[in-house]
Amino acid sequence: DQQVKQNSPSLSVQEGRISILNCDYTNSMFDYFLWYKKYPAEGPTFLISISSIKDKNEDGRFTVFLNKSAKHLSLHIVPSQPGDSAVYFCAASPQGGSEKLVFGKGTKLTVNP
């Protein structure tokens, strides 16, 4: 039973365009959501997060949108850069993110020059 789903295993985008990575969740107890970026053979690095009391959080080129009624969140990267090429993991947690995170399978983003 996968509680956090990233249905697109890969995404290819042209440099300068927008990248949209999607994530769906099933557990209504999740109230905190995070996006992590991971390069091969490295640990994930935190990118951006959003609490369930918000529907949008923006940090530079990265914006996360949360639709609680649909149990859906998305990460927008604009403009996309070749250095953004990595695997992006969506993660969810109850209790503000301090408890065990549940991860999606990840989406491999490739930004083409």
Add this chain to the structure above:
Amino acid sequence: GAVVSQHPSRVICKSGTSVKIECRSLDFQATTMFWYRQFPKQSLMLMATSNEGSKATYEQGVEKDKFLINHASLTLSTLTVTSAHPEDSSFYICSHPVRYGYTFGSGTRLTVV
């Protein structure tokens, strides 16, 4: 702040031997450390939670006698894969909960031959 140092980054061992992976918190006291495993094209799966000075908590399906966790100090948590088999080959990552998320080690790529 909140840096977790993980070693080794890569290890190859023979089947039947044991391998120890270390995670050190460099600038904070880690009372809790989460240990994850990632198989290719899969999500990060929580294996166990180590707590300083007490027994680790293992997730369902994870053999505690095979994956020995020690968290004897506030700055060091170790995972020992005992009697390793080729199916234990995976990417192992430790992480520590920080405010609004986790900080991850750089991961250990274990290959059992």
